[in-house]
Amino acid sequence: MIADKLLHWYDRHARVLPWRSPPGGAAPDPYAVWLSEVMLQQTTVAAVKPYYERFLARWPTVEALAATEDAELMAAWAGLGYYSRARNLLACARAVVTEHGGRFPASAAALKRLPGIGDYTAGAIAAIAFGESAAVVDGNVERVVARLFALESKAAVREQAAAITPAARPGDYAQAMMDLGATICTPKRPACGICPLREDCRAFARGTPEAFPVRAPRAEKPHRRGIVFWAEAEGDVLLVTRPAKGLLGGMRALPTGSWGDAPSLGEAPFAADWQMLKGNVRHVFTHFSLDLSVAVASVGRVNAEGEWWPIARLGEAGLPTVFDKAARLALESRMSLIAC
DNA sequence: TAAGCGTGGTG
DNA sequence: TCACCAAGCTT
Structure with a gap:
């Protein structure tokens, strides 16, 4: 129900991104999906785009990436931040080549065992590149689901997110949730007036969409x-x-x-x-x-x-x-x- | 579990 | 100027 409405919206409004296939399109290269997902961890789409294009041109395959020198990879990542991602990227590429014959494992459970791949990234790659109906919960999805069901705990959000994940088109669904969170169900001043899920949203019904998700106060920076x-x-x-x-x-x-x-x-x-x-x-x-x-x-x-x-x-x-x-x-x- | 870990855009 | 925060992972 929610998934159907969301996919219908996504078919008309999906963002066009370099690492993304059009809605309903063929499954993209798992290597490209993995590369983009790691770069996108806590990083904006705008910041990632030029790095993604440079990396894919310089290292078109996981074998090419695995064979590069550490110093060259780290230098290419410079400016993007969270540099442990770059170290783990190389470790992951080498593990895929030496332990998996150069092919990314096709399940979220197996992907999660690789360096730098946690719950979110494993689910995203499994859903987008391999069509697994995996739960994909990033900051966007947490916000969308917390508002839809007026949930205050992360555990409840994860449970609900998994419960409404469809068996059909899981990759499009995951990206649709993230697009909705990035463009309509935004942290501040969400555009509820044009939201395809407005009628299903408990936070909208209460008139307090911005009250979700509940954020812990952050410590002062020394x-x-x-x-x-x-x-x-x-x-x-x-x-x-x-x-x-x-x-x-x-x-x-x-x-x-x-x-x-x-x-x-x-x-x-x-x-x-x-x-x-x-x-x-x-x-x-x-x-x-x-x-x-x-x-x-x-x-x-x-x-x-x-x-x-x-x-x-x-x-x-x-x-x-x-x-x-x-x-x-x-x-x-x-x-x-x-x-x- | 909570803390450590970058940077740039935005209002 | 500044607070907030973006497709999180590791230890």
Whole structure:
């Protein structure tokens, strides 16, 4: 009933997206579905599009992706965020090649055993690429179902979402739910006036659609300070690769001290005449905000941990956004030093 | 279980 | 300027 109405709406209003087949179309390539779904985890469609196109052109198959070097993959992911996804993407591709003969397993249960694939992504790939009637509950679906049935707990939402998942066209249905949530049943000011499920919606009947889903209050973000070091030698800049786990793990970066209360030049990668740049870099991560000072030094090609990288090719290094900001500040203001 | 994990768009 | 939040996963 709900599914029929939703699919009828989807047949007329489906968004056109690079990774998507038209409604009722042939099942898309599981590799392409997986790639798009991982990129879309907590990430907007607009941000994903250019990365998806670049990745698919550079790595058209899971075999090609599995064979690439870690550093190239991580650099290609730079700027998209949540970098553990990139590490897991590579681990998953290699597992598909070595343990599954290069073919993605066709069930949600088997997909979920692969790195970086949780409940949502397993269900989405199974439904979209393999036609399995799997429950697909992302943030959109949680919101739509919570409003339809006026539910306050995540467990109840998951149960209802599974109960109304149809046997027919499960992939279109999953994408229809997400399109509805993204374009009509939005977090704020939902467009109930044009919603195909308005007559079925308990939250609409109550006049309080925005009251669902119930959100826990979020903790206050702490503020941290730090220094990054721009060490320049003969047209090169010193880059390091961050430890594989943790914040920005596995990514190339500028050397940096710890981020906390009192940054110190004592954390520089080597002794030099470090000069603090005017201005700073402000950046907001998921769980803290950061003010970075930039210290610069022009040196000989000293022995230092890391790699000396040509400044002219810095764009190819794949720096995460926070370090890209710092690099831009260094390049803009190298001429306007002040004493520290 | 709750915390850790990025970034950019939007109102 | 700032709070909110987007096709979540891992530990």
